[in-house]
Amino acid sequence: MTATADDLAQRAVARMRAECPERYPDAQTVEENLSSTEASIRQLTDIMELAKDPRRVELPPSTLAMARSGVQRQIPATKLMRFYRLGQEYVWQWAPAMLPTLPGLTRPRATEL
DSSP: OGGGHHHHHHHHHHHHHHHOGGGOOSHHHHHHHHHHHHHHHHHHHHHHHTTOOGGGOOOOHHHHHHHHHHHHTTOOHHHHHHHHHHHHHHHHHHHHHHGGGSTTOOHHHHHHO
């Protein structure tokens, strides 16, 4: 899954740009979102592959920076949360097909998730 994080981030950001174009006023914002989305996907992969407790994981620095940037641009919190939910929705639509391929998960364990 880590190998496809860049591709998935590109697709997720493209979808989010279509859903929330006002969230992407310039190329810098697009790059911030790509970086944040890819870091979040890689973090999710680590959590699943290493069986980490997701409650003990901090948000990636790029995700925090993206949120701060949105606040500085006076984007309402509801729109920031909508953006985050769209990204999560996209990844979770894709994740079930990828879970059985993770090295740390056997097929029975993957189906329990």
